[in-house]
Structure formats: C-alpha cells, structure tokens
Amino acid sequence: MSTSGGQTHPLHRVAIVGVATTEMARRLDTTSAEISLRxxxxxxxxxxxxxxxxxxxxxxxxxxxxxxxxxxxADWAEVFGQPLRWVCDTYxxxxxxxxxxxxAVAAGLCEVALVFGGQAGVMGAAGVADYTRPDNEFLACWGSLTAAQFALVAQVYRHRFGPDPEQVAAVAATIRNAGHRNPAAVMAGRGPYTAADVLASPxxxxxxxxxxxxxxxxxAAAxxxxxxxxxxxxxxxxxxxLGGGAEWHRQQYVNPPRYEEVWPLGADAxxxxxxxxxxxxADVDVFGLYDINTYEVIRQFEMLGLCGEGEGAAYLAEVGIGLGGGHPTNTDGGLLSYAHIGWGGPTLKVVEAVRQLRGTAGGGQVPGAEVALVTGAGSGAQYHNVMILGRG
Structure with missing residues (x-):
C-alpha cells in the first residue's frame, strides 16, 4: 500500500500480531490491574x-x-521485569x-508495543456505572448521565427525520442477537431479540x-x-x-452536544x-462500530456516506447488518450484547476485527473478510476515531 508519491506510509509498515480478551461478566472477583495483565x-x-x-x-x-x-x-515496567523505551497513557x-x-513502532521509538486495559471489581450493585455519571461542575449538579448526552442528539434527529421506530429497533436487535449467539458474550443465550422486544423494553x-x-x-482486552x-x-x-484518523471536537460531557456539530462527527477522519x-x-467487509446506543450505529453509516442524512434506519433495514447482510456489523455482539469494559471497551472492536481478518471469529465469522473498519466514541462524547485494517 503506497501513497500517491510512491512512498510507503509509515503505518503500512506496522502490523497487529496478537490479540486477546479475558472472560466477560457483569462483575469479576479480581482487580483491574490483574485482569488487564492477564x-x-x-x-x-x-x-x-x-x-x-x-x-x-x-x-x-x-x-x-x-x-x-x-x-x-507498582508499574508495568516492574511487572514485565525490564525498563520500557516508550509509554503512552493519553488515550x-x-x-x-x-x-x-x-x-511509535514506525518511528523506531519501540519495537513491540502492547496495548491493553480493562476493569474488574469496580461495578457495584447500582444499575448505573460510576463512569456514566460525569463529575464536573456543569453536569454533576443536574445528574446528566452520558446516555442523556447522546439522547440530546438522537432527539433532534428523530424530530427532524422521523425514522421508523421498528427499523431503528431492528438495529439493536440484530447486534444483540450476535451476542446471543456468541458463547463468550455477557448476553449469550439471552435472546433471540426482535424489534418488538427493543420497543417494549423500559x-x-x-x-x-x-x-x-x-x-x-x-x-479486559489487549x-x-x-x-x-x-x-x-x-x-x-x-x-x-491501512489507515486511521480521529476528530476531537471538544471535551466530552461538559458542554451539551449540538446536533449540527456532532451528527457528522468523524466524516473528515x-x-x-x-x-x-x-x-x-463500500470496500469494507465487516464493521466494528462503537455501538454505545442504537442511534449512534445509524449515525456512523450516514457519516461514512453510505446513505444520506436521515436515511440510515431505512438503508440498514434494506441492506442488512447481520452476518448475511451487506454490512455485517458488530459480529461479536458489540457493546450492546458482548461487553463494555471501561478502559478496554474500545479495544474489543480491534480484537474482533483482527479475528475476522484472520478467519478465526467462530460462529460470527464473515466469509472471506479482507477489510475491516473499527470506530470509537461518537456524537454525545464529541470525539470520534476511525481505523481500517486489512489482511497482511
């Protein structure tokens, strides 16, 4: 893979050579450090x-x-038993x-980089995770959860375009059914789900x-x-x-997201x-989209230009996002049904994409997958990132 000038881009000289996930559960009897190391x-x-x-x-x-x-x-250098040449904990x-x-690898700052993270022993009995309740002076006093920030955007979209509720709900049902079929998913065996089930939920x-x-x-994932x-x-x-990019609009969960600013977020990336x-x-064989909610999945297909603004729900209903569809999406069950593990959640998307391209994704395998798209974050968080992976 080369640029127009015939020079190989540094990213194209780098590869993902190992991936892993631990067991996933609503709560694990260990610590975040231990599960991440595992x-x-x-x-x-x-x-x-x-x-x-x-x-x-x-x-x-x-x-x-x-x-x-x-x-x-303790630190990871001590755990691994030798000094490290390069460390990053920005994101x-x-x-x-x-x-x-x-x-870092392409620049020669290190030779083997390990990306890993997760959480364990932190989920309490409450129905809402602590990290979904931003603790800053602009939100904490109102009790505005992260889901509500995304809802502000989805409400405008629904008001302007009036998507068919059953078509919207079918997106969630399809991804949740992928998790229903995945024995490693937290929601394994909990389905199958229909659009009516989604619409009837609280x-x-x-x-x-x-x-x-x-x-x-x-x-945890690595x-x-x-x-x-x-x-x-x-x-x-x-x-x-093969490629990657990001857009950082503003600090997440401080200023409320404005639809006009964040619905197309990620298009430039x-x-x-x-x-x-x-x-x-159109060349993507399998999509690993950040499915923090149903509307965010629809948004990303519109952002990618695969359909027009306001057309996402109908387009996905026609094309299909299941294994037999034109755009297989979140084939492990995604954040909706497989797992969402805090500081390892976005890495789950990369792990599934790698398994798809290796042909080792088990019952969720997309036949002949050669190109995978992975995304992270979205409209309510006011930043988005994109990466394209291919067979080596």
Missing part, C-alpha cells in the same frame, strides 16, 4: 512473544509521569491506542430504551503491535493498519483514513 500476557502468547520482548506500553500507566491506577505502588485503548503504538432516557443502550461490564518485518517471523498472520488506505467505505 489480557496482556494472553495477547503476547497469541503473538508468539513474551514479556521480555515488550519495550513499549499503551495502558493506564501507574509509573513515573503516569496516572493513578490500581494498585498504585490507552481502541483506535487511538493502536495508532499511537503504530506510530424507557431510560428519551428516545433510548433499555435495549438501545450498551452494557456496563467487567473484563493487542500487540510490531513492524511488518518482525511480524513475518511470528506464528499468526499479521493484520495491517474517515475521509483521511480511507484516502490513506486507498479504499472507500
């Missing part, structure tokens, strides 16, 4: 590498210059984490009903990134990063990512 070691084993090979880490970093993280008295998950790691924040909203669970040259000597087929890959959205 995912990291499993990903290294998947890559045919050991902790001694790691010289770069993208994770919540409790060491020098890092953030507070359990247990706070240590999902697409931004992968792109940061890839850039109202949480207009227009979202319970089955429109993602899970809040525990577990990925290993290295050069394509080194990847050729490893046991797993490499998955290459997607254009840049597909331009770098030399592809278009």
């Amino acid at each position: 995912a990291a070691l499993t990903a290294l084993d998947d890559a045919g590498l050991t902790p001694a090979d790691v010289d770069g880490v993208v994770a919540r970093w409790p060491g020098p210059g890092g953030t507070v993280f359990q247990p706070g008295s 240590p998950q999902g697409v931004p984490g992968a792109l940061d790691a890839a850039a 109202l949480v924040t207009e227009p979202f009903r319970l089955l429109d909203l993602c899970l809040a669970t525990e577990g 990925m290993v990134i290295t050069s394509i040259e080194r990847a050729r000597d490893l046991p797993r087929p490499p998955v290459t990063i 997607a254009r840049r990512a597909f331009g770098l890959a030399g592809l278009t959205p």
Whole structure:
C-alpha cells in the first residue's frame, strides 16, 4: 500500500500480531490491574512473544509521569521485569491506542508495543456505572448521565427525520442477537431479540430504551503491535493498519452536544483514513462500530456516506447488518450484547476485527473478510476515531 508519491506510509509498515480478551461478566472477583495483565500476557502468547520482548506500553500507566491506577505502588515496567523505551497513557485503548503504538513502532521509538486495559471489581450493585455519571461542575449538579448526552442528539434527529421506530429497533436487535449467539458474550443465550422486544423494553432516557443502550461490564482486552518485518517471523498472520484518523471536537460531557456539530462527527477522519488506505467505505467487509446506543450505529453509516442524512434506519433495514447482510456489523455482539469494559471497551472492536481478518471469529465469522473498519466514541462524547485494517 503506497501513497500517491510512491512512498510507503509509515503505518503500512506496522502490523497487529496478537490479540486477546479475558472472560466477560457483569462483575469479576479480581482487580483491574490483574485482569488487564492477564489480557496482556494472553495477547503476547497469541503473538508468539513474551514479556521480555515488550519495550513499549499503551495502558493506564501507574509509573513515573503516569496516572493513578490500581494498585498504585507498582508499574508495568516492574511487572514485565525490564525498563520500557516508550509509554503512552493519553488515550490507552481502541483506535487511538493502536495508532499511537503504530506510530511509535514506525518511528523506531519501540519495537513491540502492547496495548491493553480493562476493569474488574469496580461495578457495584447500582444499575448505573460510576463512569456514566460525569463529575464536573456543569453536569454533576443536574445528574446528566452520558446516555442523556447522546439522547440530546438522537432527539433532534428523530424530530427532524422521523425514522421508523421498528427499523431503528431492528438495529439493536440484530447486534444483540450476535451476542446471543456468541458463547463468550455477557448476553449469550439471552435472546433471540426482535424489534418488538427493543420497543417494549423500559424507557431510560428519551428516545433510548433499555435495549438501545450498551452494557456496563467487567473484563479486559489487549493487542500487540510490531513492524511488518518482525511480524513475518511470528506464528499468526499479521493484520495491517491501512489507515486511521480521529476528530476531537471538544471535551466530552461538559458542554451539551449540538446536533449540527456532532451528527457528522468523524466524516473528515474517515475521509483521511480511507484516502490513506486507498479504499472507500463500500470496500469494507465487516464493521466494528462503537455501538454505545442504537442511534449512534445509524449515525456512523450516514457519516461514512453510505446513505444520506436521515436515511440510515431505512438503508440498514434494506441492506442488512447481520452476518448475511451487506454490512455485517458488530459480529461479536458489540457493546450492546458482548461487553463494555471501561478502559478496554474500545479495544474489543480491534480484537474482533483482527479475528475476522484472520478467519478465526467462530460462529460470527464473515466469509472471506479482507477489510475491516473499527470506530470509537461518537456524537454525545464529541470525539470520534476511525481505523481500517486489512489482511497482511
């Protein structure tokens, strides 16, 4: 893959060579540090590498210059048993984490970068996770949950375009049914779901009903990134990063999102990512979209230009997002039905994309998948990121 000038882009010299997830559950009897380390070691084993090979880490970093993280008295360099050449904890998950790691490897700052994270032992008995209740002076006093921030955007969309409620609900039902069929999903065996089930579930924040909203669970995920040259000597087929990009509109969950500003959020990042890959959205075989709610999935297909504004629900009903559809989406059950694990949630999207491109996604495998799109965040959060992966 080359740029127009014939020069290979640095990202194209990097590959994902190992991925892993731990068990997923509503609550696990361990700690965030332990579950994150377990995912990291499993990903290294998947890559045919050991902790001694790691010289770069993208994770919540409790060491020098890092953030507070359990247990706070140790750091990953000590855990892995050697100093590290490069560390990043700015956004240590999902697409931004992968792109940061890839850039570091391409620049020679490290040779093997490990991206990992998750949570365990933090979900209490309350029905709402702590991290969905922003604790800043503009929101805390009103009790505005993160779901309500996304609902502000979805309400405007619904008022302007009046999408068919059953077509909207069918998006959630399809993704939840992927989780129903996935034995590793938190919601495994809990379906099958219909659009009527979604519409009959309790109202949480207009227009979202319970089955429109993602899970809040525990577990961890990890990925290993290295050069394509080194990847050729490893046991797993490499998955290459064909393109990527991000848009950071403003700090999340402070100023309320305005529809005009955030409904198209990510379009520029997607254009840049597909331009770098030399592809278009029509070339994508499997979509790993950040499905924090149903409307956000619809929004992203419109943002990608696969249909017009206001047309997403009808378009997806026609094309299909299940395994047999034209746009297979969130084939593991996504955040709606597989898991959403805090500091590892966005990485789950990358892990499933890698498994799809390897052909190891089990019952959710898309036959012949060669190009995968992964996204993170969305309109209510006021930032978005995009990454395109391909078979090595």
